[in-house]
Structure formats: C-alpha cells, structure tokens
Amino acid sequence: MRSGKSHRGTDKRGVDRIEDPFLNKGTAFTEAERREWGLLGLLPPHIETLEEQAERAYEAFSTKDSPIEKHIFLRQLQDENETLFYRLLLEHVEEMMPVVYTPVVGEACQKFSHIYRRPRGLFLSYPHRDVLGDILAEIDRDIDVIVVTDGERILGLGDQGAGGMGIPIGKLSLYTLCGGVHPSRTLPILLDLGTNNQERLEDPRYIGWRHERIKGADYDDFVDRFVQAVKARFPNVLLQWEDFASVDAERILARYRNDLCTFNDDIQGTAAVTTGTILAAIAAAGGKLEDQRFGMLGAGSAGIGITGQLIGALKKKGVSEEDAISRFYIMDINGLLHDAREDLDAVRKPLAQKAEAVKEWGKDLTQAIGLADVVRHARPTVLVGATGQAGAFTEDVVREMASYAERPVIFPLSNPTSRAEATPADLMTWTDGKAVVATGSPFAPVVHEGETHVIAQCNNSYVFPAMGLGIIAVGARRVTDTMFMAAAEALMEVSPALSDPHGSLLPPLKDIRTVSRHIAVAVARQAQQDGVADPMTPEKLEQAIDQTMWTPAYD
Ligand SMILES: NC(=O)c1ccc[n+]([C@@H]2O[C@H](COP(=O)([O-])OP(=O)(O)OC[C@H]3O[C@@H](n4cnc5c(N)ncnc54)[C@H](O)[C@@H]3O)[C@@H](O)[C@H]2O)c1
Numbered sequence: 001m002r003s004g005k006s007h008r009g010t011d012k013r014g015v016d017r018i019e020d021p022f023l024n025k026g027t028a029f030t031e032a033e034r035r036e037w038g039l040l041g042l043l044p045p046h047i048e049t050l051e052e053q054a055e056r057a058y059e060a061f062s063t064k065d066s067p068i069e070k071h072i073f074l075r076q077l078q079d080e081n082e083t084l085f086y087r088l089l090l091e092h093v094e095e096m097m098p099v100v101y102t103p104v105v106g107e108a109c110q111k112f113s114h115i116y117r118r119p120r121g122l123f124l125s126y127p128h129r130d131v132l133g134d135i136l137a138e139i140d141r142d143i144d145v146i147v148v149t150d151g152e153r154i155l156g157l158g159d160q161g162a163g164g165m166g167i168p169i170g171k172l173s174l175y176t177l178c179g180g181v182h183p184s185r186t187l188p189i190l191l192d193l194g195t196n197n198q199e200r201l202e203d204p205r206y207i208g209w210r211h212e213r214i215k216g217a218d219y220d221d222f223v224d225r226f227v228q229a230v231k232a233r234f235p236n237v238l239l240q241w242e243d244f245a246s247v248d249a250e251r252i253l254a255r256y257r258n259d260l261c262t263f264n265d266d267i268q269g270t271a272a273v274t275t276g277t278i279l280a281a282i283a284a285a286g287g288k289l290e291d292q293r294f295g296m297l298g299a300g301s302a303g304i305g306i307t308g309q310l311i312g313a314l315k316k317k318g319v320s321e322e323d324a325i326s327r328f329y330i331m332d333i334n335g336l337l338h339d340a341r342e343d344l345d346a347v348r349k350p351l352a353q354k355a356e357a358v359k360e361w362g363k364d365l366t367q368a369i370g371l372a373d374v375v376r377h378a379r380p381t382v383l384v385g386a387t388g389q390a391g392a393f394t395e396d397v398v399r400e401m402a403s404y405a406e407r408p409v410i411f412p413l414s415n416p417t418s419r420a421e422a423t424p425a426d427l428m429t430w431t432d433g434k435a436v437v438a439t440g441s442p443f444a445p446v447v448h449e450g451e452t453h454v455i456a457q458c459n460n461s462y463v464f465p466a467m468g469l470g471i472i473a474v475g476a477r478r479v480t481d482t483m484f485m486a487a488a489e490a491l492m493e494v495s496p497a498l499s500d501p502h503g504s505l506l507p508p509l510k511d512i513r514t515v516s517r518h519i520a521v522a523v524a525r526q527a528q529q530d531g532v533a534d535p536m537t538p539e540k541l542e543q544a545i546d547q548t549m550w551t552p553a554y555d
C-alpha cells in the first residue's frame with residue numbers, strides 16, 4: 001500500500017495551525033487542543049462538532065444564488081478546512097459535485113483569473129523551465145496522485161491557458177470525494193506554456209504567462225523536464241494527464257506510459273466509463289454488443305479512446321479486429337474517416353472505413369461525408385458524441401435513427417452542459433421515448449408521456465477516482481489497458497438498468513464511494529494479474545483498499 005491515512009506530521013501553532021487546511025478544525029478544536037496549540041482566544045469559545053460545522057457551511061452555501069458563487073464558496077472552504085469541505089460534499093454529493101466539477105468548473109476556468117483567491121497546487125511556467133526540479137523538491141509531503149493539464153482543451157471550452165488549473169483541482173477533489181484518496185496526498189499542476197486565447201491575453205487580470213503557446217520541440221522538451229522532475233521527486237506517483245489538445249495527449253501518453261505510472265483520462269478514463277455504460281445500455285435494451293454498429297461523432301482523444309476500447313470489448317467476444325473496426329463510422333470536423341482521406345494520422349488511418357464500401361453510398365469522396373449520410377447508409381444503432389459542438393445531433397438524424405433502431409443508444413458526451421450534442425429532453429421527444437441516453441454533464445430526469453427517464457452521467461468521474469484508489473492501494477507501477485477494461489466491466493456490473501428496465505444506466509452519485517470501491521477492487525486485481533502490482537490475497541487486497549479510503553473526520 002502506497003499511502004497512509006495520516007496528515008503530514010506538524011507542530012504548527014496558533015494562527016499557522018488555523019491557516020493550514022489539512023490541520024484546521026476551526027470551531028471543532030477541543031479545549032485541550034486549544035490549550036496545546038496556542039489557540040485560546042483565537043477562536044470563539046463555543047466548541048462544535050464536524051456535523052454542526054457542516055450544517056452552518058450548508059446554510060451559507062445555500063444563500064449563494066449563482067452556480068459560480070457557490071463554486072467560489074466551496075473552493076474557499078476547501079482552502080480553509082479540507083475535512084469540513086469533504087464532509088459537506090459527501091453529505092450533499094448530488095447537489096455539490098456539479099458545483100466543484102462539471103459543469104460549473106468550466107465557468108470557473110473561464111473566469112479563473114477574476115475569481116482567483118489564493119494559490120493551490122503548482123503553476124509550472126515556461127520561463128521557469130530550468131528549475132522545475134527545484135520547485136517540486138520544495139513540496140514537503142508525500143504525493144500519491146498528480147493531475148496535470150496545460151489548459152489547451154478545457155472541456156469543450158477550448159484554450160483557457162492558466163485558467164485550466166480549475167480542472168486538476170476539480171478532478172483531484174473527486175479523487176478524494178469519490179475515491180477516498182487523502183487530500184494531502186494529491187497535487188494539482190498547471191503547465192503554463194502560454195495561451196492562444198486572445199481574450200485571455202488581452203485581459204489585464206490574466207494570471208498566466210502572457211505569451212502565445214510554446215509548441216513543437218520546445219513543448220516536448222518542457223514536458224520531458226516536467227516528467228523527469230516528477231519521477232525524481234515522486235517516483236511512485238500516479239500521474240494523470242487531463243485536457244490536453246489531442247495531438248499532444250496521444251503523443252505524451254505513447255511516450256510515457258511504459259516509463260511511469262500514468263494515464264490520460266480523456267482517452268482512457270473516458271473510454272472505460274463509456275464502454276461500461278454502453279455495455280449496460282445494450283444489455284438493458286436486450287441486445288448484444290456484437291450486433292451493434294457505431295456512429296462516433298468526434299475523433300479526438302475521447303472518440304478515438306472510446307473506439308479503441310469498444311474494439312477491445314468486441315475482440316473479447318470473439319470478433320476479429322478487422323471485423324470489429326468495420327463496425328465503426330468515425331467522423332471528425334472533416335466528416336467520415338475513410339481510407340481515401342489524406343489527412344489522417346497513424347492512429348486514425350487504421351480505424352477508417354474502406355473508401356470502396358463508402359462509394360456505394362453514392363457519395364463524392366472528395367466532399368465531407370457527414371452524420372446524416374452515415375445514419376442514412378450505415379444505420380448505426382449506437383451514437384456517441386465527443387465533439388464539443390452543441391446541437392450536433394440534429395432532430396433529423398435522431399428521428400432517422402429511431403426509424404430503424406428499436407432502442408437507439410445515444411450518448412451526447414460533450415461537456416459542459418452548454419456543449420452537449422443534444423439535450424436528453426429533445427432526444428426523448430424525437431425518439432418518442434425509445435432512446436437509451438447518457439450524457440457527459442448532469443441533466444435532470446426527463447418525463448416523457450408520464451414516464452420518468454433518469455439520465456445517467458457518463459463521465460470519466462465514475463472511473464478515474466476508482467483507478468486511483470485501486471492503483472494506490474496495491475502500489476501499481478504501471479497503468480495497463482486491461483485495468484481500464486476491468487474498470488468498464490466492473491462499472492457495467494453495478495448498472496441499475498440491468499435489473500430494472502426503467503432504471504438509470506449508472507448508479508446514483510450518492511452511491512459513488514461504494515461504486516468506486518467496487519471498481520477499485522477489480523482494477524487492483526487486474527494490476528496484480530498483469531504483473532504491475534505485487535500479488536496479495538483477495539482479503540488483503542480489500543483490506544488495503546479500505547485502509548486507503550479516507551473518510552472526512554477529525555483525528
Ligand atoms: N463525458 C466524458 O467523460 C468526457 C470525457 C472526455 C471528453 N469529453 C468531451 O468530449 C469533447 C471532445 O473532447 P476530446 O478530448 O475528444 O476533444 P478533441 O479536441 O480531442 O476532439 C474533438 C473532435 O471533434 C471533432 N469535431 C469538432 N467539431 C465537429 C463537428 N462539427 N462535427 C464532427 N466532428 C467535429 C474534431 O475534428 C475532433 O476530432 C469535449 O467537449 C469534452 O468535454 C467528455
């Protein structure tokens with residue numbers, strides 16, 4: 001087991017103790033602690049429990065009337081008292097997860113420089129490239145998980161520069177909230193290589209390095225310096241890459257995945273949650289994976305990652321690779337991927353449709369072949385959106401799908417809410433309630449002709465905190481594709497829709513800790529089978545997971 005439960009040991013006194021969010025207990029410091037740590041007089045005399053503190057905090061939270069104000073409030077609480085922050089979040093997970101995470105975190109990234117209060121994590125800026133190792137060496141505690149972004153593709157909101165820091169902070173909050181990773185053992189990092197967002201560059205409040213983005217060999221050199229610095233200071237850390245532009249994301253993953261314990265969440269975490277949810281959707285609709293045809297709108301990190309894992313799932317069912325690939329109709333901004341296209345890279349080319357087959361549709365292959373063509377001719381039964389383009393699933397396309405598919409599986413996965421390819425309410429109307437829907441951002445249930453459809457949130461948040469928990473608990477040295485497959489299958493197993501045809505595809509967020517634990521066990525076991533973690537008995541493994549899971553309470 002890599003992590004312990006304890007805070008870093010410290011003998012901070014007085015105001016220093018109150019200002020340390022890992023040590024602060026606020027009004028819950030006991031009389032004895034107040035005397036021991038020199039806190040008498042610094043705190044009001046009434047001594048409270050954590051529950052009472054959480055009640056007051058909830059009262060204050062409830063007076064904030066906009067989502068961004070609620071976000072600011074919670075972030076401040078996190079900086080003041082981590083235990084209280086997580087206690088409050090655990091009690092109100094369905095209400096508060098969308099505030100600290102998607103979708104409100106998107107707005108927080110856009111406004112980061114305006115709502116900025118105090119630093120958290122590390123800002124590694126290009127001008128400091130020679131001292132990255134020194135910066136990391138200053139960290140005085142052990143770290144189990146780092147989430148890092150360069151801010152270039154923040155959700156579907158594009159380049160947010162240093163404002164992208166909201167994402168690692170939000171993701172790591174979920175490592176603790178959902179996966180129970182101790183908050184003092186997490187570290188958010190922003191690689192500040194500039195921004196090409198003109199609005200940010202011209203904003204006098206912008207807190208990042210005011211420079212156009214560094215690219216090419218200099219970019220790769222910076223990333224390499226960063227990885228070497230991480231390896232030197234935290235050789236066993238789990239390093240999660242998040243919200244990079246897809247070319248960088250894929251290159252970085254390929255370069256470092258066998259070098260340290262690392263994964264890309266947009267490629268691999270997304271693939272696992274989506275594969276698990278699609279498997280559940282197909283099973284719930286009474287179908288088989290082998291009988292589906294897939295329309296993938298968006299061929300970036302998410303679209304390609306999901307396709308890769310679904311191909312893996314088909315191969316596990318005995319379908320050949322070539323046959324599996326032929327069932328995928330992948331589209332990017334320039335239309336359907338087919339092998340007569342000359343703009344496809346080495347990752348996408350092998351996934352392209354045969355131009356010969358597409359020619360039979362009577363299309364001019366020099367023109368973009370769009371979603372409407374694909375739906376008309378290939379008749380996909382599963383449609384996944386990962387474009388960041390609101391409205392990309394049009395009424396015509398969806399009605400057409402409903403004309404041939406008994407239960408069309410339709411997943412508008414783009415975040416935040418404003419970027420979803422379609423709204424669940426529209427999908428239910430257009431398919432007359434037949435669609436099986438999951439979205440990337442949270443949506444309220446849809447009532448269609450008297451029937452309530454709970455909309456599952458197919459978001460990698462069902463997977464990455466559990467991956468972290470499993471990896472940390474058994475000290476996994478690498479992250480394998482089979483560990484993600486184990487996560488997908490474990491997630492499918494707990495889908496309420498398997499036993500209740502009206503049930504949601506995914507368990508409710510209030511059960512997220514139980515779900516994460518279940519997935520973590522499967523991931524950890526797979527790591528052992530893959531030889532990237534030392535073997536232990538099943539009982540020991542579960543024990544290690546339970547010991548790693550921190551529940552917010554004062555020591
Ligand atoms: N639900 C989740 O867990 C989850 C996970 C990862 C990403 N996402 C979301 O998916 C979206 C894409 O993320 P990504 O990392 O793959 O981004 P990306 O930039 O790597 O890829 C976007 C892809 O969409 C294509 N595209 C853009 N406009 C299009 C259009 N009009 N028609 C067809 N294709 C179009 C691009 O060509 C590209 O292939 C984002 O909004 C992100 O928030 C959701």
Ligand SMILES: O=C(O)C[C@H](O)C(=O)O
Binds near residue numbers: 102156440459460
């Ligand atoms: O951050 C999210 O909500 C999911 C995903 O990682 C994304 O980039 O959209």
Ligand SMILES: [Mn+2]
Binds near residue numbers: 155242243265266
């Ligand atoms: Mn992401």
